[in-house]
Amino acid sequence: MDHNMEVTAAKLTDDLVVDILSRLTYKSFCRCKCAYKAWSTLSSNPDYSKKLPTKVTTGLLYQSNDKSAIPLVSFSRNDGEIDGVLADVPHYEHLELVDCCNGLVLCKYMSGFTSPGICRFVVCNPATREWRTLPDTHSATDDPLYVTILAFDPSWSPQFYVFNFHLKHEHHLILGTSNLEIFSSEISLWLVDDTWDPEITFPWWKPHLFLNGMMYVETTGAKIVVFEGFEAMGHGILPYHWSIELPPDALYVASFTNGCFGKSSGILHYALPHKNGHSIVVWTLDDYADNLFVWNVKCHLSMKDAFGRDDLVYYDNAGFDGGPEFFWNCDYQVVSVDLERELVLLCDKKTKGLLLYNIRTGELNKIRDDWWLCQCSYYVPCYSELPAQGQPSV
DSSP: OOOOHHHHHTTTTHHHHHHHHSOOOOOHHHHHHHHHGGGGGGOOOOGHHSSOOOOOOSSEEEETTTOOOOOOEEEEEEETEEEEETTTTTGGGEEEEEEETTEEEEEEOTTTTOTTTTTEEEEEEEETTTTEEOOEOOOOSOOOEEEEEEEOOOTTEEEEEEEEEEEEETEEEEEEHHHHHHHEETTTTEEETOOOTOOOOOOOOOOOOTTTTTTEETTTTEEEEEEEEGGGGGGGGOOOOOOEEGGGGHHHHHTTSSEEEEEEEEEEEEEEETSSSSSSEEEEEEEEOOOOEEEEEEEEEEHHHHHHHSSEEEEEEEEEEEETTOOOEEEEEEEEEEEEEEEEEEETTTTEEEEEEETTOEEEEEEESOOGEEEEEEEOOOOOOOOOOOOOOO
């Protein structure tokens, strides 16, 4: 900072400086503190520190069932819980956490004046404190049910996409999928595929991942639907899709519990407890040629060592007349696996607590109680700016 700028900055009151700095991202705030060291002391002032940008770290975004604020539980021991990471977003008090993908967060919002047939979404980046409101979507019924997921991969494209599956249902019993809407940030439009196969159903709890321009979504029936061709959406053309099977060794367990997708070195993997519960099996999806995909076991993550016991699986007949070992149950559920950061998120079904397992150290720590009552998403910050508002061109 040159002498003239230093003199100008020195004339500003602390309140005004804090008001200016509060509008920056954490990354820009750090640069300002380095350029003018007098500003760095403001962070230690308890009256100002709450207003200044906060570091957004890898963690867990969650929201209670009462749809209250959406805080971030950091995985760094010294950070704890960070509240108000989405405080800059309009309708902050009415946001409903829907999904998170590579640093972007998808929320739904509505007001007392919003028709039940209208669905409103906003995409946010907590790290850059940006947000973008999406055009309204309109359901064909007055009682719509949706499965909505976000697709974003900054290493592939600055654009993001939102999938909105309209579910056919009766008395909240899911009967299939009626149609699919896909939003493209490039053209700021929802494109509708009303020829969707009604037999394919996407329950909200099934995993999904966007990687290398391809969206992988697990469906009922042990299948994964793969979407690709997103580049053509700029010309009003919907991405095409095809399907693959889950790993054969995963079919039995996958019918009783949820697995999850992840990535490592640009390769998709799928994680699921072993039948005996002693480990989490991680498969990689290897592409040999011409969409010839093969599942290979990458590793086993020991849960027997993590929990300190081996009685992690039990069977019951759930009141049916079948054999006593008809239903498979496991004391934990895999929420997220991040091999690149060597972290695994687990749910302890007995205590309803959310656990963080460090693959490298073997440590298993509880990071939150009563997660069963929350909607949660694994969050990794991204400092890429949201793409500019596209203009409808189709």
